[in-house]
Amino acid sequence: MRIAITGISGRFGRLLAQRLHRRHTVVGIDRRPYHERPADVELHQIDIRRQRCEDIFRAGGFDAVVHLNVMHDPRASSEDHHTFNIRGTTRVMEYCVRYAIPKLVLLSSADVYGPRAENPQFLTEDAPLMGGTRFGEIRDLIALDMCAQSFFWKHPDVATVILRPVHIIGAVRNAPSNYLRLLHIPRLAGFDPMLQVIHEADVADAIAAALKPGVRGVYNVAGCAPVPLSTLLRLTGRPRIDFPHFLAEAAVERLWRLRLTNFPAPEVDHLQYVCMVDDGPFRAATGFRPANDLDATMAHLRLTSAADLR
Amino acid sequence: MVVARMLALGSIDLSRALHHAEAIGRVLRGLELTVERRLPADLIDRIDTLKADLGGRSTDDFGFDPEAIKPLAPFLAWLYYEYFRVETFGLHDLPAGRVLFVSNHSGQLPIDGMMIGSALLFEGRPPRAVRSMIERWVPSLPFVSTFFARVGQVLGTPENCRTLLLQDEAVLVFPEGIRGINKTYDKAYQLQAFGHGFMRLALENRTPIVPVAVVGAEEQYPALWNLEPLARLLALPAVPITPLFPLTGLLGLLPLPVRYRIHFGRPMYFSGDPHEEEAAMHDRVMQVKQAIQDMLDRGVAEREHIFW
Numbered sequence: 001m002r003i004a005i006t007g008i009s010g011r012f013g014r015l016l017a018q019r020l021h022r023r024h025t026v027v028g029i030d031r032r033p034y035h036e037r038p039a040d041v042e043l044h045q046i047d048i049r050r051q052r053c054e055d056i057f058r059a060g061g062f063d064a065v066v067h068l069n070v071m072h073d074p075r076a077s078s079e080d081h082h083t084f085n086i087r088g089t090t091r092v093m094e095y096c097v098r099y100a101i102p103k104l105v106l107l108s109s110a111d112v113y114g115p116r117a118e119n120p121q122f123l124t125e126d127a128p129l130m131g132g133t134r135f136g137e138i139r140d141l142i143a144l145d146m147c148a149q150s151f152f153w154k155h156p157d158v159a160t161v162i163l164r165p166v167h168i169i170g171a172v173r174n175a176p177s178n179y180l181r182l183l184h185i186p187r188l189a190g191f192d193p194m195l196q197v198i199h200e201a202d203v204a205d206a207i208a209a210a211l212k213p214g215v216r217g218v219y220n221v222a223g224c225a226p227v228p229l230s231t232l233l234r235l236t237g238r239p240r241i242d243f244p245h246f247l248a249e250a251a252v253e254r255l256w257r258l259r260l261t262n263f264p265a266p267e268v269d270h271l272q273y274v275c276m277v278d279d280g281p282f283r284a285a286t287g288f289r290p291a292n293d294l295d296a297t298m299a300h301l302r303l304t305s306a307a308d309l310r
Numbered sequence: 311m312v313v314a315r316m317l318a319l320g321s322i323d324l325s326r327a328l329h330h331a332e333a334i335g336r337v338l339r340g341l342e343l344t345v346e347r348r349l350p351a352d353l354i355d356r357i358d359t360l361k362a363d364l365g366g367r368s369t370d371d372f373g374f375d376p377e378a379i380k381p382l383a384p385f386l387a388w389l390y391y392e393y394f395r396v397e398t399f400g401l402h403d404l405p406a407g408r409v410l411f412v413s414n415h416s417g418q419l420p421i422d423g424m425m426i427g428s429a430l431l432f433e434g435r436p437p438r439a440v441r442s443m444i445e446r447w448v449p450s451l452p453f454v455s456t457f458f459a460r461v462g463q464v465l466g467t468p469e470n471c472r473t474l475l476l477q478d479e480a481v482l483v484f485p486e487g488i489r490g491i492n493k494t495y496d497k498a499y500q501l502q503a504f505g506h507g508f509m510r511l512a513l514e515n516r517t518p519i520v521p522v523a524v525v526g527a528e529e530q531y532p533a534l535w536n537l538e539p540l541a542r543l544l545a546l547p548a549v550p551i552t553p554l555f556p557l558t559g560l561l562g563l564l565p566l567p568v569r570y571r572i573h574f575g576r577p578m579y580f581s582g583d584p585h586e587e588e589a590a591m592h593d594r595v596m597q598v599k600q601a602i603q604d605m606l607d608r609g610v611a612e613r614e615h616i617f618w
Contacts, residue, residue: 117446188452
């Protein structure tokens with residue numbers, strides 16, 4: 001297969017390229033450089049929104065596109081974020097239709113459902129995307145998810161796969177990994193919700209599994225078996241501090257504005273309420289099984305220090 | 311009126327005064343913390359058998375941790391054997407595998423759920439962990455939410471009930487919800503309106519329904535009046551006024567040491583389309599409701615006294 005990966009220089013782009021390049025032809029598109037790129041991976045260093053980008057797809061003859069060129073930096077201005085993510089994604093979708101690419105894989109997140117008091121223990125793919133109710137920054141990701149869903153219905157000839165993985169743990173700068181890397185980990189006193197985490201390598205495997213012919217649709221992706229938050233914290237080996245929940249949000253918001261924390265205030269809800277998913281359909285459709293259990297995942301987190309976070 | 315009714319159930323019958331004095335003595339002796347004496351020897355083993363289903367994990371998917379019950383076991387056993395002196399009926403004719411217990415709900419605080427759970431853990435053959443469907447505001451409460459999750463209680467949503475039944479668990483539902491538990495004493499042992507959700511789930515997952523009638527809980531906090539405006543102000547489900555609360559302060563918060571009688575009915579099997587209209591569900595729900603009401607009526611008529 002000839003596979004195009006947008007955002008190949010990012011963490012998942014690189015992990016995925018490593019998995020695919022020996023068996024498939026991999027073409028990467030990213031405006032960032034790709035250090036230590038395997039020799040057989042072709043890289044086009046260009047902004048996905050540029051007109052010139054279309055040439056890559058026109059000449060490419062791709063069998064699949066994996067669109068990972070999505071910004072998740074909650075510090076970036078929301079306007080930048082929005083245009084980059086939505087424009088970039090709609091461009092890629094247009095190219096898929098125009099150049100008859102039969103497969104498109106996109107990465108969303110289980111965060112789109114949002115942690116809520118009334119959530120069932122396991123959310124299915126049909127659950128409403130309520131993540132934006134309290135957390136404005138995530139509306140971007142919800143818009144992207146919705147955009148991909150409408151594309152899925154409008155263009156049945158492109159097998160679109162939207163993956164919604166749970167909290168990703170690894171050398172990534174996302175809220176759950178940042179949180180678990182803190183030296184003193186804050187917790188909400190009296191709350192210990194069940195959580196699902198997934199090793200970053202398993203996310204890359206899940207994307208690879210989604211490339212299988214015949215797989216299409218929206219899928220939740222879960223990693224290790226659910227555990228209480230307290231178990232995760234114990235595995236970090238770090239001391240934890242309990243805060244009363246009614247003070248926590250205001251405090252975190254202050255710290256965020258003062259740039260003393262990388263943890264957006266509404267994410268505090270994840271420490272209070274459950275936001276877990278049922279990954280049965282994805283397992284059934286692809287046979288995917290996460291390779292890393294909780295111990296392996298948390299050991300991996302301990303190995304990824306701040307220095308790894310380019 | 312309430313006090314009169316409670317007294318009328320036997321204590322002014324002079325010919326039986328001696329018998330009652332003895333019984334009062336038994337209650338008072340029971341109130342002493344004589345935990346060790348009555349703690350069933352195999353209780354810890356019974357709790358350990360619940361861990362078999364976890365497959366080596368410390369909690370299940372819902373956060374249930376049998377180990378968390380162990381430190382509570384002496385207190386639970388004291389409540390069960392000494393304070394409420396629970397008597398069970400029909401406990402040994404229960405179906406194995408997935409089952410839906412449908413019970414009346416009463417007594418202001420959900421001690422009825424706790425006692426049903428204790429009955430199945432202490433006396434069930436085999437011991438079973440009962441997963442009650444709890445109110446939707448519970449996950450917002452610190453400590454309470456965590457405690458409930460650890461002892462196996464689960465947020466009451468249809469999805470959660472389905473997940474548990476598919477795992478062959480024993481699920482306990484109170485279809486009256488807060489309408490039942492917060493009713494005042496003038497409505498004692500009269501079942502309030504039933505929700506229909508449990509019937510759809512039973513049909514969908516081919517689950518036997520076991521009707522359960524709890525007799526005794528109505529008298530633990532006989533509410534004369536519910537201060538609804540204050541309850542709304544404090545965001546509480548109810549603020550009951552009982553003969554002892556708030557008149558006697560903190561003492562009034564203790565439940566009266568009534569005797570619990572828990573009647574488990576014969577399993578009821580229903581079949582049909584779980585997506586049928588409400589009216590079709592209503593008929594089936596009424597059969598379950600009637601079964602519980604019959605057991606309640608019989609249980610109330612047959613009991614010797616509220617306290618013994």
